[in-house]
Structures are given as C-alpha cells and as structure tokens.
Amino acid sequence: xxxxxxxxxxxxxxxxxxxxxxxxxxxxxxxxxxxxxxxxxxxxxxxxxxxxxxxxxxxxxxxxxxxxxxxxxxxxxxxxxxxxxxxxxxxxxxxxxxxxxxxxxxxxxxxxxxxxxxxxxxxxxxxxxxxxxxxxxxxxxxxxxxxxxxxxxxxxxxxxxxxxxxxxxxxxxxxxxxxxxxxxxxxxxxxxxxxxxxxxxxxxxxxxxxxxxxxxxxxxxxxxxxxxxxxxxxxxxxxxxxxxxxxxxxxxxxxxxxxxxxxxxxxxxxxxxxxxxxxxxxxxxxxxxxxxxxxxxxxxxxxxxxxxxxxxxxxxxxxxxxxxxxxxxxxxxxxxxxxxxxxxxxxxxxxxxxxxxxxxxxxxxxxxxxxxxxxxxxxxxxxxxxxxxxxxxxxx
Numbered sequence: 001x002x003x004x005x006x007x008x009x010x011x012x013x014x015x016x017x018x019x020x021x022x023x024x025x026x027x028x029x030x031x032x033x034x035x036x037x038x039x040x041x042x043x044x045x046x047x048x049x050x051x052x053x054x055x056x057x058x059x060x061x062x063x064x065x066x067x068x069x070x071x072x073x074x075x076x077x078x079x080x081x082x083x084x085x086x087x088x089x090x091x092x093x094x095x096x097x098x099x100x101x102x103x104x105x106x107x108x109x110x111x112x113x114x115x116x117x118x119x120x121x122x123x124x125x126x127x128x129x130x131x132x133x134x135x136x137x138x139x140x141x142x143x144x145x146x147x148x149x150x151x152x153x154x155x156x157x158x159x160x161x162x163x164x165x166x167x168x169x170x171x172x173x174x175x176x177x178x179x180x181x182x183x184x185x186x187x188x189x190x191x192x193x194x195x196x197x198x199x200x201x202x203x204x205x206x207x208x209x210x211x212x213x214x215x216x217x218x219x220x221x222x223x224x225x226x227x228x229x230x231x232x233x234x235x236x237x238x239x240x241x242x243x244x245x246x247x248x249x250x251x252x253x254x255x256x257x258x259x260x261x262x263x264x265x266x267x268x269x270x271x272x273x274x275x276x277x278x279x280x281x282x283x284x285x286x287x288x289x290x291x292x293x294x295x296x297x298x299x300x301x302x303x304x305x306x307x308x309x310x311x312x313x314x315x316x317x318x319x320x321x322x323x324x325x326x327x328x329x330x331x332x333x334x335x336x337x338x339x340x341x342x343x344x345x346x347x348x349x350x351x352x353x354x355x356x357x358x359x360x361x362x363x364x365x366x367x368x369x370x371x372x373x374x375x376x377x378x379x380x381x382x383x384x385x386x387x388x389x390x391x392x393x394x395x396x
Contacts, residue, residue, distance in 0.1 A: 030088065033209040036078060036194070037064060047073045048107050056198045064196065066099065066203040075102060075111060075195040083191035084213035087158040090206045095150040097122045097201030100137060103160055104192035107375070108269065109327040111197075112137045113343030115189045118158060118167060120203065122150040134167060134174035139184055142167075142174035153206075161213050162190060180384060187265065187331055187340065190217050190379075222257065222360070222376040231255050234287060237364035245374040248278060248364035255364075256284055260357040263333050263381040269325040270296055271372040278371025282332055283358030291358050292349075294330060294339055296371070325374065333386060 029035050036044060039062040042052050055073025058065050064076070082104075093099055097120075104115035111117060117137035124147050126132065133154070134142030146169040148154050157168040163180035166173065179185045196205055222230065223244060233239050235253025239246065248255060266282070276295065283291035329340040335352040338345060360378070364371050 030209055030211075033086070033088065033211045036208040036210055037206070039206075042076070044079050045076050046079060047075065047077055049073060049075075052076070057196075062206060064205045064208075066196070066198050066201070066205075068094070068097070068198065068201040068203070071198055071200055074198050075105070076198070077105065078194045078210075081191050081193055082160075082210065082212065083215045083217065084161045085159075085194075086211040086213065087156070087160075087194060087209070089208040090153050090155050091120055092153050092204040093120050093122050093150055094202040095122055097150065097203055098199045099201060099203040100197040100199065101156065101158070102193070102195035102197060103158065104189040105195045106189060106192055106269075106327045108325040109342045111195060114327050114340075115192050116165070116185075117197070118156065120154075120197075121147070123147055124149045134169045136165070136175060136177070136185070139182075140175065140177060142169070143176075144172060144174065146170045146172035146174060162216055186385075187329060187338065188343070189267075189327075191215075217379055219377045219379050222378055223374075228255070230258050232258060234361075235364075237366060239362075239364075243374075245372055246362065246376070247370050247372045248362060249370035250366070251364070252366035253364050254281070254284075254287075254290075255362040257360045260359050261332075261378060261380070262357040263386055264331075264378050265381060266330040266332075266360060266376070266378050267327070268376040269327050269374050271374075272322055272324045272326055273369040273371075274322060275367060275369040276365055277367070277369035278365055278373075279363040280330065280373075281361040281363055282330060282337075283352075283354055283356070284361040285358055289354075290361065291354070292337070292352070293363075294347075295363075295365075331381075333381060 041059050042057060046052065047055060050073050052073060056067040056070035057073060057076050058067065099120040100112065100117040101120065102111040102115055102117050105111040106114045119131060119133055119135040119137045121131065121133045123132050123145065126145060128141045128145045129135065130138050130141050132142055132145055133147035148170065155170055159166040163178050165175060165177050165179055167175035194210065223246065228239060228241050233253060233255055236251030237248045237253025238250040239248045239255045246255065279293050279295040281291045281293055285291065326342050331338045334355055336348070336350055337352065338348045340346065362371065362373060
C-alpha cells in the first residue's frame, strides 16, 4: 500500500525495528527467529558451484567476510529452502562495492532473474534506481535511498509473504509490492534458497536471522515415486532415472505422465547440450494428439541455449554453458501459455486451439544427444492466477 498510514503505526514500526536492531547487535536471536550464522564458521551454508574451502567466503571476528578477488563461489546458500519468511541481517559494503541478498534462489541459473535479488551497492547520497541498494534488482527501484556510507553497517528487514514483499533498509521502508500483480515478478520462483552474493567486491554479513511464515502453495513432485512410477514410455527412446535426474536416449520417443493437468505451472531444470536433444509437450492426449511443443535447441557457434516455442521464434537467446543445468518454467493458463528459461520470458502463446486437461510428456528427439531433466514439479494455478497472460509491449 503506497498511500498514507497512521503516524502512530509508523512510529510503532520504527520503534520495533530499533528494538530488533539492539537485540541483534547484542548477538541475541529475536523471539521466533532462527539464527542462520553461528558466528564461528560456515556450518549450515553451502554452494552448488564449488567447495566453500576454496571460495571467497570466510568467517572472522563473528562476521562472514566476502573476498571479492576470489569468485570461485559466487553465492553462499542456506541448507534449506524457504517460501514465506522474515529475514533480518546486517551487511557492509566496500567503496565502489556491489553485492546482494538472493531470495527464492534456484539451484543453478541466474538467481536475480529466476528468484529475487535485494541489491547492495555503495551508493550513499545518490538517487534511487533499479540497481540501487534496496532495489528488487533490475525491476523495481527503492522508494528512497537509505543506504549508509561504504564501510558502515546497514540493516535489512525482508518480509516475503506471498503475494506481498516488503523491505526495510535501516528502518526505512523501501519496498512494498504485490508480486501477483506485477507482469515481470508474478511468476518468479515461489520458494528457494536464501543466498549471499559474491559479486567481486569485498563485503560482510552478520546477525542473520530467519523466521518461517506459513506456506501457501502445494507442489506435486513428478518424480516422487520409485524409478519412473507415474510415467509411461511411448516410442523407441530408452528412459532411465538416476536420483532426481531423468535421461532419455537411443531413439525418438516420449515419457508421458499418467496424470492430466489443466491450468498449472511446471518447473524443472534441463541440461544444456551441443545439439537439439529434446522437448516438453503439454496437453498431451495420445500419439495422434501430442499437444503443444516446447523444444530445446542450442547454437554451437554462439554456445548459447535457444528455445523454439512452436513456430514462434524466441525473443531472447539465453546463454548457458555446455553441461549446465538451466531452470525452466511453463505456465499454462486456459488459452494462454508462457515459457521462461533461466528467468527470461522467451515465448508466449495466446491462442491455444485445444484447451482442457492433458498430460505432460518429455520428448527425446533421437538425434544423438540425450535429453536430461531434473527437479520436475507442478502446481495448480490459483483462481487469482487464472486469466490472460499479458502480451509483450511490442505486440508479439
């Protein structure tokens, strides 16, 4: 809410923040919160990209320090994932420094685009923008710039309680957004890791506390059963499962869910290959009615992922290294669909001829490269989410 509020409420809120700041400064865990940092070592933290022993994060004098000259570990991840929560932390940035706090971060891919990044920058005394401290990085500028000079400690209070995201910086509210009504943010990841960024600048973090809030969504794990239970193979391809990874190779064929789905969000990760390897189909009925196609391709010369959505060319080419796991999302909503690759909206369709429930199918193209996907999960869209997906401003 961006209108006026009662002054007594504002005063009470500031008082609460000051009290919390005092408790945190004294090393005490606020009531109802859990400490994410023990002040001694990096227990409870990890990185999906490398060993913490060789990365740029270390603990000294009760503080997590970031060595910007060592970017082997670009982000420090919590062990657990979070949906709705309150996060309190102190941070300090070096002169001309850049860092951030990731919310709902994925296992791989660009955290600030798949999930959210609360920006940290040496920008005291400047003007607020979409890259300022307190910004939802690259999307929403803070209401005002409340950062302190480089080298001084700042305090973030972040409340993620979908659909609301509220942020206070040094006691000043800098964000109050309804994510469900924002065209760019409405389908960002609804849960994920909390992570601290190493952006190549010296930085520091301390007094990191989190309080879980009630969850609001239910995911269906499409790989919850043993082996490939809940799926059926069609065609010549051979399908194997290794933990959370499904691999198809050896010929053209499909792996089809037994269940059918109508209005949904599908999430997962696909491994980047050098050649076109596979696709995802939705609203599958049979081999004669295989539904709609989302095909993954690669451009060898540019070594970038290219996704083709039916006959429409993509709006973006999304960079991905060979062998990298790339997060994807398919949002299917009545006559409308949207596909995101590494957080980028690469295609939408607004005129589905076939509506109604159908199965999800993985397709192996049988061209030599296997298709590999993992982390497949699906949720039904809520009534509030049902409706047209906004068209791009260019009219495509």
